[in-house]
Amino acid sequence: MASCGTRLAQTDAPVDDAHFKAQVCRNCGAARGTPHCGACGQQAAARFGAQDVWLEFWQSRRWFEMPLLRAALRLLRAPGLVAREYVLGARKRHVHPLKLLLFAVTLLVLLLDRTGYLTQGQTSLSAQMQLISEWARWSFSLGLFAVLGASLCTFGRRLGYNPVEHLVLAAYVQFVVIVLNLLNLLPLLALDTMRWVPMWRAASVWYMTPIELGVVALACQQFFRLRWWRDGWRIALAVLLSWLFKKALLFGYGRLIYRMAMSQAA
Numbered sequence: 001m002a003s004c005g006t007r008l009a010q011t012d013a014p015v016d017d018a019h020f021k022a023q024v025c026r027n028c029g030a031a032r033g034t035p036h037c038g039a040c041g042q043q044a045a046a047r048f049g050a051q052d053v054w055l056e057f058w059q060s061r062r063w064f065e066m067p068l069l070r071a072a073l074r075l076l077r078a079p080g081l082v083a084r085e086y087v088l089g090a091r092k093r094h095v096h097p098l099k100l101l102l103f104a105v106t107l108l109v110l111l112l113d114r115t116g117y118l119t120q121g122q123t124s125l126s127a128q129m130q131l132i133s134e135w136a137r138w139s140f141s142l143g144l145f146a147v148l149g150a151s152l153c154t155f156g157r158r159l160g161y162n163p164v165e166h167l168v169l170a171a172y173v174q175f176v177v178i179v180l181n182l183l184n185l186l187p188l189l190a191l192d193t194m195r196w197v198p199m200w201r202a203a204s205v206w207y208m209t210p211i212e213l214g215v216v217a218l219a220c221q222q223f224f225r226l227r228w229w230r231d232g233w234r235i236a237l238a239v240l241l242s243w244l245f246k247k248a249l250l251f252g253y254g255r256l257i258y259r260m261a262m263s264q265a266a
Contacts, residue, residue, distance in 0.1 A: 009084040012225045014160035019088070020047050026089020045089030047162075075100075079176045079215060080222025083169040087161070097171035104178040105141055108185075115188040117197055140181065142249040143242075144174040147216060150241035154234060155224050173219045177212045184208060213239050 007029075013019070020026070025037035026045040036043050075082050086094045111117075148170035152163060184204060188197060220238045221228065228235070 008088050009081055009090075012159065013088075015047070015087060015162075015165060016160050017047060020045060027092045040092060042092040045091055075172055075176050076179065078222060079172045080169065080219035080224075083172045083219065084223050084225075086172075087165045087168055097168050097175065100175045101141075101144070101171050101178070104175050104182070108140055108178050108182055111182060111185050111189075115185060115193050115197060117185060117188070117201060139250060139253055140178060141174070142253060143177055143212070143246055144170050146242045146246035146249055147173045147219075149245045150216070150238045151220065153241055154238040155220070158224050169219060169223045173215060176215050176219075180211060180215070181208065209243075213243060216242050 008026075023032050024030070025032045025040060025042060027042040028037060028040040030037055030039035032038070032044065082094055083097070086097070148167055151166045151169055155161075155166075188200060217235050217239050220226065220235050221231075226235060
């Protein structure tokens with residue numbers, strides 16, 4: 001049975017203070033007269049703000065419960081809808097976005113190290129290049145800020161979202177993007193990496209970028225309650241901005257780690 005947050009996320013209801021003041025559990029829809037819902041146990045949901053980002057992240061301890069695992073897998077087909085449900089108050093049924101993102105980034109860094117994805121094919125690396133390669137592993141997280149910037153610039157206060165709620169969307173999107181990159185790298189664990197990684201790396205540029213941009217488009221369409229035929233230009237603008245912002249961030253990050261490596265050499 002769909003929860004209150006799930007049903008409401010599929011409407012155009014705005015996100016405002018009155019939504020959270022109602023004496024209704026925003027996770028299951030039951031009437032609530034106490035701080036915790038008597039039906040599902042979720043605490044009364046308050047509007048998601050900056051102070052809640054780290055508070056909920058550190059308080060939550062449910063890493064591998066099956067309902068939460070199913071909710072995380074649902075992100076692969078409905079990242080924007082899951083983000084909207086979370087923002088509207090269905091917190092107990094979804095994993096905290098920063099927790100998911102941290103877990104995915106950790107796995108990706110381990111897999112990059114195991115396959116030598118960033119360094120394979122280079123016969124010798126100087127100390128400076130080794131430093132650059134180590135820092136380059138974290139460049140995958142820059143997509144979070146690219147999606148956040150594109151979302152804010154394109155949609156602003158649409159449906160009443162505040163900047164932190166835009167960040168929830170960006171975190172869930174980036175989690176899906178990293179999971180897709182993990183799936184792309186998994187076959188390398190069974191192959192001769194010295195032979196296959198350079199070719200795999202060159203080929204991935206051509207198909208992973210369109211896939212990632214497709215995730216951004218789907219998430220924006222779901223999160224902002226857009227229609228493909230009517231709002232296609234807005235979705236396309238958000239996708240274009242996310243791509244441009246990511247390119248700019250990668251360029252700036254590359255320049256930064258290069259200067260760090262050169263200063264170490266000096």
